[in-house]
Each structure stands twice: as C-alpha cells, then as structure tokens.
Amino acid sequence: MAQEIIIEAGRAEQHYWRDLWRYRELFRVLAWRDVAVRYKQTVIGATWALIRPFLTMVVFTVIFGKLANLPSDGTAPYAIMVFAGMLPWTFFSSALADASNSLVGNANLISKVYFPRAIVPMAAVGVAFVDFTINFMMLVALMIWYQFVPGWQIVLLPAFVALALLAGLGPGLWLTALNVKYRDVRYVIPFLVQLGLYASPVGYSSSIVPEQWRFLYSLNPVVGVIDGFRWCILGSQSPLYLPGFLLSIGVAAFFLWLGIRRFRKMEKSFADLI
Amino acid sequence: MSDIAISVENISKRYLIGHQRGRREPYTALRDVIEREARNFLRKAIDLVHGKQIVQGDEVEEFWALKDVSFEVKEGEIVGIIGRNGAGKSTLLKILSRITEPTEGRARLRGRVGSLLEVGTGFHPELTGRENIYLNGAVLGMTGHDIRRKFDEIVAFAEVEKFLDTPVKQYSSGMYVRLAFAVAAHLEPEILVVDEVLAVGDTEFQRKCLGKMSQVSKTGRTVLFVSHNPMALRTLCTHGLVLRNGVARPKQDIISALAHYSSEHELRLARSWVRSEDRTSPVRFESIDIRLKGQQPKFSLECKCIIVWEETARPAMIDVDVVDPNFFAIMQAQPSYAAFIGGAPGSYQLDLNIELPPLVPGVYGLNFWIGPHNNETYDHIRNTINFEINESPIPGRTVPHYPDHGYIVPNSTAKVRRMQERDDNPCSHIATSLVQ
Numbered sequence: 053m054a055q056e057i058i059i060e061a062g063r064a065e066q067h068y069w070r071d072l073w074r075y076r077e078l079f080r081v082l083a084w085r086d087v088a089v090r091y092k093q094t095v096i097g098a099t100w101a102l103i104r105p106f107l108t109m110v111v112f113t114v115i116f117g118k119l120a121n122l123p124s125d126g127t128a129p130y131a132i133m134v135f136a137g138m139l140p141w142t143f144f145s146s147a148l149a150d151a152s153n154s155l156v157g158n159a160n161l162i163s164k165v166y167f168p169r170a171i172v173p174m175a176a177v178g179v180a181f182v183d184f185t186i187n188f189m190m191l192v193a194l195m196i197w198y199q200f201v202p203g204w205q206i207v208l209l210p211a212f213v214a215l216a217l218l219a220g221l222g223p224g225l226w227l228t229a230l231n232v233k234y235r236d237v238r239y240v241i242p243f244l245v246q247l248g249l250y251a252s253p254v255g256y257s258s259s260i261v262p263e264q265w266r267f268l269y270s271l272n273p274v275v276g277v278i279d280g281f282r283w284c285i286l287g288s289q290s291p292l293y294l295p296g297f298l299l300s301i302g303v304a305a306f307f308l309w310l311g312i313r314r315f316r317k318m319e320k321s322f323a324d325l326i
Numbered sequence: 327m328s329d330i331a332i333s334v335e336n337i338s339k340r341y342l343i344g345h346q347r348g349r350r351e352p353y354t355a356l357r358d359v360i361e362r363e364a365r366n367f368l369r370k371a372i373d374l375v376h377g378k379q380i381v382q383g384d385e386v387e388e389f390w391a392l393k394d395v396s397f398e399v400k401e402g403e404i405v406g407i408i409g410r411n412g413a414g415k416s417t418l419l420k421i422l423s424r425i426t427e428p429t430e431g432r433a434r435l436r437g438r439v440g441s442l443l444e445v446g447t448g449f450h451p452e453l454t455g456r457e458n459i460y461l462n463g464a465v466l467g468m469t470g471h472d473i474r475r476k477f478d479e480i481v482a483f484a485e486v487e488k489f490l491d492t493p494v495k496q497y498s499s500g501m502y503v504r505l506a507f508a509v510a511a512h513l514e515p516e517i518l519v520v521d522e523v524l525a526v527g528d529t530e531f532q533r534k535c536l537g538k539m540s541q542v543s544k545t546g547r548t549v550l551f552v553s554h555n556p557m558a559l560r561t562l563c564t565h566g567l568v569l570r571n572g573v574a575r576p577k578q579d580i581i582s583a584l585a586h587y588s589s590e591h592e593l594r595l596a597r598s599w600v601r602s603e604d605r606t607s608p609v610r611f612e613s614i615d616i617r618l619k620g621q622q623p624k625f626s627l628e629c630k631c632i633i634v635w636e637e638t639a640r641p642a643m644i645d646v647d648v649v650d651p652n653f654f655a656i657m658q659a660q661p662s663y664a665a666f667i668g669g670a671p672g673s674y675q676l677d678l679n680i681e682l683p684p685l686v687p688g689v690y691g692l693n694f695w696i697g698p699h700n701n702e703t704y705d706h707i708r709n710t711i712n713f714e715i716n717e718s719p720i721p722g723r724t725v726p727h728y729p730d731h732g733y734i735v736p737n738s739t740a741k742v743r744r745m746q747e748r749d750d751n752p753c754s755h756i757a758t759s760l761v762q
Contacts (some may be wrong), residue, residue, distance in 0.1 A: 057423060057439065060432040081464035085450055085457075092452045092493075164447040165465055166424040187613075233379060320427040323420065324341065324378055 068316070072168045079171050082158075083178035087152075090179075091144035101186045105142055109135050112255040125257045125282060126289030129198045133257060135191050136285040137278045140212070141254045143184040144220045144274055145245045151224025152241050154233050159326045169319045170312075173228045177221050184213070191285070212280040215304060219273045222308030225315040232325050233251025233318065253278050257290070267296055273307065276300020330436070331517055331548040332399040332422065337431035339392040339417050339572075344381035391417040394431070397567055401436075404549045406559040406580055408587045409569035415552045416521055418569070418674035419443060422550065423519050437516025439550070440467060444521070446506030451495035455486055455505055458494055462509045476512045479757040483538075484508035492598060504531055511538045516540065518549045536561065556584055556728075590629070599710045608636040609668065614694060616711055623684035623719035623735070631676040633668060633696065640698040641665040646680060656690070656733050667700055683717030684735045686727035713725040 091097040116122045117130035124130045151173035155162060158172050190242060195202065231237040252274040253261070261269050269275055277298045282290040337499075370380050392414045399405050407415045422433060423441030448465035449458050449513075459480055462471040473480075481487055484505040489512045494502055540562055544548055553559050559566065559580060565584020568575040574584065598615040612632040619626050629646070643666060646659040648715040659680045668674050718727060719735045727735075 055437075057424070057435040058432060059421060059428065059431055059435070061428050063432075075467075077470050078464045080470075080662075081461055085453065085461055088457065089450060089452045161427065161448050161465060164444045166441065167465070167467065234374060280454075321379070323426040 068168070071172060075167050075171050078167055079178065082171065082175035083182070086175065086179045087182050098186070101183055102190055105135075105138060105187050105190060109138055112138070113278065116255040118210055122256045122260060125259065125286050128286045128289045129200065132191075132194055132198055133286065133290075134255060135194055135322035136282045137252075137257075138255045139184065139191055140216045140277045140281045141249065141252060141274065142187060143180055144211075144216050144277060145216065145248060146183060147177045147180035147220030148224045148227070149245055150180055151221060152227035152231055153238060154224075155228045155322060156238070156326065163323050163326050169322055170225065170315060172219070173224050173315075176264055177217060177224065180220070181194050181217065182238070202285050205284045205287050209281070209284040212277060212284060215280065215301065216274075216277045219277055219304040219309050221307075222304060225311035226307070229315045229318040229322075232322050243298050248272075248274060257282070258293070259290075266293055267299065270296030270299045271303055273300045273304035276304070329401045330398050330434075331401045331403070332397075332433065332435050334398070334422070334433045335396050335420070335431055335487050337392055337395045337421060337428045337433060338390060339414075339426070340429040341389045341391055342379065342381050342386055344386050389574050391540040392421070392428075393572045395569075395572075396431075397574060397577045399548055399550070399565075399577075401548055402546045403565055404551060405541045405577065406562045406566045406583065407550060407552045408559065408564035408566050408583055412571075413569040413656045414572040415569055416443070416464060417572075419519050419521050419550065419552060425608070433725070435517055437735050438467075439517045439519060440513040441519040442466070442513070442521065443519070445503055445510065449494060449506060450611055451503070452493055454493055455490045455497070458505065459509055462506065466510060466513055467515070468513065472514075473620065480505075480508045480512050483511065483534075492551060500531070507531075507535055511535070511542070518546060518547055520549065522554065523554045525530075527534055534695050559584060561582030572640055597711065599707065607705055608639050609642060609696065610636075611694060611696065611705050611707050612673070614707065614711060616692065616713060618715075622715075622717050622721075625682040625685070625715065625738070627678075627682060627692075627713065629676075629679065629680065629692075629694075631694065633674045633676055635668045635671045635674070637671055638669065639704075641669040641699050642696045644676065644678070645695040646678065649691040649693060649709075650729070650733060651689060651691075653691065655693070684737065685715050686729075686735060687715050687731075688727075688733070689714045689717060691734075694752040 091100060094100065096103075112134045113131045117124065117134070124133045154172045154176040155169065161167075161172070163167065194200075227237055227241065249255075251272055257273060258266070258279055260270070270293070277300065279290070279292060279297060279300075283292045373380055380675065395414075395418065407418065409415050417426075419441065419442065421428050422435065423439055423443065425441075425443075446462065448462055450461060453461060459477065460470070460473055464470070468476075481490060484501075485509070486501055486505050489497065489501065494505070536558055539549075539551075539558075543562055549562075551559070551563060563580040565577055566580040566587075568576050568583050568587050575583075577583075578586070597617070598613065600613040601611065611635070612634050614632075615630045617628045619628055631644075633642075643660070645664055647655040648657050648659070649655050659678075661678060662713070667676060689712055691709055691712040693709070694705075694711075695703065696702040696705050718724070
C-alpha cells in the first residue's frame with residue numbers, strides 16, 4: 053500500500069525535498085493565483101507591470117545620469133545601464149518582500165491544510181519572476197530603441213537570473229518564518245528594501261565605488277547580481293570585478309543555507325503561531 | 327497488524343495562552359500603564375532573544391488541548407469524534423493532518439491523508455468559480471490531472487454551471503458553500519479527515535452532502551469525522567471516540583459512544599428542588615417536587631410546589647414550560663389565565679397536574695414561572711428540574727426517534743381503501759394506528 057506517515061514531536065520530515073516536488077502543482081497554482089488576482093479590477097491591468105519600472109528608470113536616468121552627471125559603464129547609454137541594474141534589483145527586492153510577507157498573507161491556508169510550507173514563499177518568488185520576464189521585454193525594447201547590441205555574454209544571463217532568485221529566496225525564507233513569530237518583521241522589510249536600493253548599484257555603476265571599498269561593498273549579494281547582469285548585457289563595457297563577485301555569491305549561498313535551515317526549524321509551529 | 331490505518335500513541339498538545347490583566351483590574355494612573363507596558367516589553371524582548379513565541383497579555387499560562395490520547399483505527403472504519411466545544415477535537419484532527427505538531431507522543435498513518443477542516447480553504451473571492459476549483463483542488467492536494475478528470479462531476483454536484491465564469495465574490499453564500507464542498511467531496515485519499523463541514527448550507531444540500539459522505543465511506547476508505555449532528559454521526563460512523571477536556575475515552579461503537587456522550591452532556595436527572603440561596607423577592611418558590619405518572623402515551627406530571635408570600639402582594643398565576651435538552655421550550659402549561667394563588671403573607675402548597683402529549687424518549691426540563699401579570703415576574707426557576715421518558719409513544723417501536731423530527735408524536739389514524747375498478751364491492755379495511 054501507500055506510504056506510511058509518522059507524526060512525532062520534533063521529527064524531521066523524511067522526504068522533505070521529494071514532498072516539495074510532489075506539491076509542484078500547488079506551487080504553480082499559488083503563483084498563478086497571485087498573478088491573476090493582482091490586476092483584477094484595475095483599468096489598465098498588467099500594463100502597471102511595465103509602467104512602474106519604466107518611470108523609475110526615467111527618474112534614475114535624469115537624476116543620476118543628467119543632474120548628478122555620474123558616468124555610465126563605457127559607452128553604453130545611461131538608460132540601458134540603469135535598466136540593466138534595475139531589472140535584477142526589482143526582481144530581487146520584490147522576491148524578498150513578497151516572500152517575507154507570504155506566510156502571514158496565506159494564514160488561512162497554513163492553519164487549515166497541510167502542504168510543505170516552503171511552497172508559499174517559493175510561489176511568491178515565482179510571481180516576482182513573472183514580473184521579471186515582463187520587465188525583461190522592456191529592456192529588449194530599450195535596446196532596440198538605442199540600437200544597442202549586447203555581447204556574447206548575454207547567453208550567461210540565465211545563470212545570473214538564478215543567482216538573483218536564490219539571493220532573494222534565502223533571506224526571504226528566513227524573514228517569512230520570523231514574520232510568523234514576530235510581526236515586527238513586516239515593518240522592517242520596506243525599510244530594508246528602501247535602504248538596499250541605495251546600497252546597491254542600481255541607479256549608478258559600481259565602478260564609481262572607490263577601489264579599496266569595492267570588496268567590502270560586495271558583501272551585499274545584490275552587488276554581485278547586478279554587476280553580473282551588467283556584464284552580461286553591456287559586455288566588455290562593464291568588466292566584472294571577480295573577487296567581489298565571488299564574495300557576493302558566497303554571501304548569497306550562505307543566506308540561502310541559513311534561510312532553509314531556519315525555515316525548516318520553525319516550519320512546524322507555523323500553524324500554532326499564525 | 328497490517329490493517330491498522332491510524333495508530334495514535336499518547337498524543338498531547340500544549341498551547342501557551344496569555345491573559346490580559348487589565349480587564350480585571352481597570353487602571354487609571356498613567357504611571358501604572360507605563361509600568362505595565364515596560365514590563366511587557368521587557369518580557370517580549372527576553373522571549374525574542376531566546377527565540378520563544380510572543381504571547382500577548384500579562385500572564386502566560388500553559389493549556390493542554392490534548393492529553394495522552396491513544397487509539398487505533400482499522401482500515402475502512404468510520405470513526406466519529408464526539409465532544410463539546412473545546413474538547414480537543416479540532417486539535418486532534420489538525421495533528422493527524424500534519425498541520426500542527428504534537429507536543430508529545432506519536433502517530434502513524436498508513437496512506438495518503440486528505441483533510442477537510444474547513445469548506446473552501448483557499449478560495450479567492452476575485453477568481454471565478456472555474457479558477458477556484460483548480461485553486462482549491464490544488465490546495466487540498468489534488469493534481470491537475472485529478473481535477474481535470476473530475477471537473478465536470480464537481481460542477482454538476484455543485485449546481486453552478488451557469489456561474490462558472492463569475493467571480494465567486496458575486497456568488498450567494500449557498501452557491502459558494504456548494505462549490506467548495508463539491509471540490510472537497512471529490513478528493514480521493516486513503517484516509518479522510520473531516521471537521522464539521524456538514525453544518526453549512528441548506529437542509530437539501532446537507533442531505534446531499536451526507537449522501538456523498540456515506541457513499542465515500544462505503545468505498546472502504548478510513549474516515550475520521552467530527553460533527554455535532556448526532557444523526558449524521560449515527561448514520562455515517564461505525565465507531566466513536568469521546569473526547570472530554572482533551573482526554574479520550576476508549577474507542578467504542580458509535581451507539582455506545584453517543585449514549586456515553588449524551589449521558590455526560592445532558593443534565594443530571596433532578597426531580598426535586600429546594601431553594602438554597604437567599605432571595606429577597608417577596609414572592610418566591612421554596613421547593614418543587616415532580617412525579618411522572620402513567621405510561622405511554624398518556625403521561626402526566628404531578629408537581630408539588632411550596633410558594634411563599636413574604637408580605638402582602640398581588641395574587642399570582644403560574645406557567646410551566648417543558649424544554650428540550652437545548653433549553654428550547656416545546657410547550658407551556660398554564661393552569662389558569664387569571665391570578666389564582668396567594669396574596670396574603672404565608673406559605674402555599676400548589677398541586678399541579680400537567681397532562682403530557684405523546685413525547686419521544688429523552689430528557690426534558692421544566693421551567694416554573696410565577697407572576698401577577700404576563701409581563702411581571704415574581705420568580706422564575708429554570709433548568710433545575712427534569713424528567714426522562716424511556717419508551718416510544720408508538721407501541722412496539724424500538725428504532726430511536728431523532729430530534730430532527732420533533733418531540734411530540736401526535737395521535738394519528740390512517741384509513742386504507744383499495745380501489746378496484748372491476749369489483750362492484752370494493753373491499754375496504756381500516757387500520758388504526760397508534761393509540762386511541
């Protein structure tokens with residue numbers, strides 16, 4: 053007959069990852085629900101997904117490129133440079149913020165049905181990914197407008213997308229689990245995201261950071277992600293600072309490990325606390 | 327043993343609950359408020375550092391929702407879990423469906439578990455009926471393939487074909503519940519855990535749900551079922567588990583379990599009552615004794631009441647309500663509409679005789695009222711005296727009566743005449759049912 057389930061205090065799930073895979077349908081449906089619901093009863097619908105990043109890009113280009121006169125990477129148009137940074141940043145920050153609020157937002161599910169809880173923050177990251185693909189098409193349009201041809205590095209872009217995803221998921225898992233227990237987290241996240249926008253090379257190129265601070269600066273995992281994106285899209289115009297990039301990957305990996313660990317530890321008590 | 331589907335060993339569950347002290351001792355001084363808040367903040371900060379859960383309130387208390395619960399369920403058994411609110415039924419179901427973890431003990435479940443603790447979990451008001459079927463199905467653990475295969479069946483069961491592409495926020499509550507139950511009813515796990523879902527919808531739909539449930543139970547699936555509806559429990563379940571304050575009685579067959587539960591639940595039989603506390607009302611009942619006389623279907627109640635007039639007051643009249651186990655009045659006896667007793671100071675003995683209509687077996691309560699006028703009360707004695715009827719008013723009936731059909735069996739007669747076209751002298755006979 054079918055499998056045997058043993059329920060015991062403090063017992064770790066035997067087939068944690070296999071269970072997660074088995075519930076992939078729920079992952080798909082939850083992500084689809086959040087996408088489908090988001091623009092219901094709005095007038096311009098999914099166009100919002102395009103307008104927001106576009107306006108931010110314009111603002112950044114005007115403020116940093118025109119008013120502050122910061123240099124772009126090589127000869128690349130400032131708008132493309134900004135957009136190539138904003139793309140991963142928006143992806144990372146919305147993945148992080150949505151994942152962090154996901155469990156509390158789905159309290160009714162958590163307290164009434166069993167499923168591997170990690171599905172919920174993962175679905176939130178999935179939603180952020182959908183937005184990312186829409187934004188990416190915007191970047192393509194921008195490149196056509198400026199008649200900008202990317203280098204061969206563009207083929208490596210998926211790897212950096214994955215990096216951005218994991219960099220957002222790691223802390224997201226941790227924060228969402230913490231958020232169930234301590235609702236203070238909810239108020240900290242918008243602040244973190246706001247801060248991160250300026251602490252990461254979104255509106256400017258990381259080449260303006262003084263050389264001696266560059267390594268330390270890369271402790272922020274998003275720095276590696278954005279630099280990688282720029283390198284892929286702008287090619288040799290934006291050379292990759294390798295030690296810093298590796299550090300960023302290391303930090304992202306550490307947070308992912310920490311996030312999964314903390315999440316799994318707290319997972320069982322979610323239904324009681326939510 | 328291989329045919330054990332669920333085995334539960336010494337499961338306990340502890341919750342921490344907080345109490346707000348402020349409610350009990352209202353404070354006014356700002357200093358007290360600040361001191362209280364500071365102390366609370368300190369405690370929460372310490373909890374945070376230790377990684378403990380934050381409990382709102384000033385006092386934290388442990389509460390055992392379940393204590394040392396053990397039982398076994400064989401494959402194909404339908405077990406009803408019976409108990410009052412707060413007895414731990416839902417906690418038990420939540421543990422078995424892996425929503426929450428037990429504090430102590432262990433349980434083994436053989437087979438896929440499908441749980442239905444709420445109707446329409448995960449329904450999103452903005453999505454259409456069609457979309458919600460997929461959403462809810464996935465939430466309950468069905469695969470996309472399962473849902474597509476059952477889709478038409480679900481829609482037909484819910485009777486919402488016309489509104490399939492309307493957002494469910496525009497559904498009537500009845501349609502909403504029908505759709506939600508329809509999805510859940512098409513789950514096909516080996517072990518099904520169901521919590522009080524039949525309490526929703528209109529009677530017609532409840533009947534349909536009940537039918538679906540008993541259909542499910544006949545397919546050899548193991549079911550754990552919580553309900554407050556004794557009729558549903560009796561028709562669906564093979565066994566019963568009585569929970570009381572988190573402690574379980576040994577599993578028994580459903581009839582004994584229900585009997586056990588109702589004997590605990592219902593009032594102790596009390597045929598007499600004597601005032602124990604002081605009452606300042608000038609006119610009051612001092613004691614009441616009742617006796618049930620006669621036999622089915624002609625019972626009567628003989629009541630002896632001692633009533634005291636402390637001082638001169640207007641004469642009074644008496645009402646006696648007969649109430650069902652839920653304290654709803656079934657009928658009222660009123661020996662006289664005019665005030666007929668007392669007036670001058672002193673003790674009065676009142677002998678009342680109440681003829682009862684044919685009542686179904688059960689425990690009934692009596693409420694005694696005395697007052698000078700319809701809307702003026704001297705004294706009202708409630709929920710203290712009761713009597714029990716053991717046999718059915720229908721001679722020879724041994725099948726239990728269900729409260730769903732009321733408490734009174736009115737005398738009725740039936741005449742049957744066979745209609746025959748060819749026969750000039752139709753033979754007829756008269757059957758007289760019940761009691762004359």
